[in-house]
Amino acid sequence: DQQVKQNSPSLSVQEGRISILNCDYTNSMFDYFLWYKKYPAEGPTFLISISSIKDKNEDGRFTVFLNKSAKHLSLHIVPSQPGDSAVYFCAARPLGGALNFGKGTSLLVTP
Amino acid sequence: DVKVTQSSRYLVKRTGEKVFLECVQDMDHENMFWYRQDPGLGLRLIYFSYDVKMKEKGDIPEGYSVSREKKERFSLILESASTNQTSMYLCASRRDRLSGNTIYFGEGSWLTVV
Numbered sequence: 001d002q003q004v005k006q007n008s009p010s011l012s013v014q015e016g017r018i019s020i021l022n023c024d025y026t027n028s029m030f031d032y033f034l035w036y037k038k039y040p041a042e043g044p045t046f047l048i049s050i051s052s053i054k055d056k057n058e059d060g061r062f063t064v065f066l067n068k069s070a071k072h073l074s075l076h077i078v079p080s081q082p083g084d085s086a087v088y089f090c091a092a093r094p095l096g097g098a099l100n101f102g103k104g105t106s107l108l109v110t111p
Numbered sequence: 112d113v114k115v116t117q118s119s120r121y122l123v124k125r126t127g128e129k130v131f132l133e134c135v136q137d138m139d140h141e142n143m144f145w146y147r148q149d150p151g152l153g154l155r156l157i158y159f160s161y162d163v164k165m166k167e168k169g170d171i172p173e174g175y176s177v178s179r180e181k182k183e184r185f186s187l188i189l190e191s192a193s194t195n196q197t198s199m200y201l202c203a204s205r206r207d208r209l210s211g212n213t214i215y216f217g218e219g220s221w222l223t224v225v
Contacts, residue, residue, distance in 0.1 A: 041219070045216070097208075098144060
């Protein structure tokens with residue numbers, strides 16, 4: 001049973017605009033959430049994370065928001081750039097446990 | 112910088128062959144993981160290991176086994192490869208269970224079973 005869900009398989013955004021990628025989870029024991037970015041034929045690379053004790057974490061153009069009551073997190077990229085085009089995976093883990101990944105959202109940023 | 116190295120990037124194997132996928136990390140990480148990535152299914156956990164000689168089943172362990180004889184090396188074994196095991200396999204490592212939250216991935220191994 002999928003505990004981390006990314007319901008949008010793809011997203012297309014114009015360069016310079018905001019990209020919002022969404023993720024929902026079902027396990028209330030998850031205490032840490034991460035976003036990974038993946039280019040074709042490469043391994044995923046870590047992008048940004050957030051602990052369950054926070055509701056926002058920002059790193060440059062990337063911001064992750066966590067809404068624990070809704071079991072929802074989102075990744076905002078602003079401004080979006082063509083190099084951001086990739087598959088983005090949401091991941092979550094219980095304390096000390098292995099990461100559970102969503103199915104990914106393919107982001108296309110068009111010039 | 113953490114480096115996770117997967118020895119084979121591209122492999123083609125025949126149905127029924129035994130396949131070894133090797134992974135080495137150079138940061139003295141305790142935890143190591145094997146995932147597979149398939150279109151529309153995301154990253155699915157096959158097996159993981161919290162320390163040497165330890166192993167735990169992930170979500171899809173059927174048809175696979177693992178070996179962790181040394182801390183830096185985690186091997187994924189397909190005892191008898193089948194066509195539905197054609198996939199991209201990703202190895203990852205993490206410092207430890209308690210303090211290391213981020214896991215680091217290798218570049219992936221593309222396996223085709225014919």
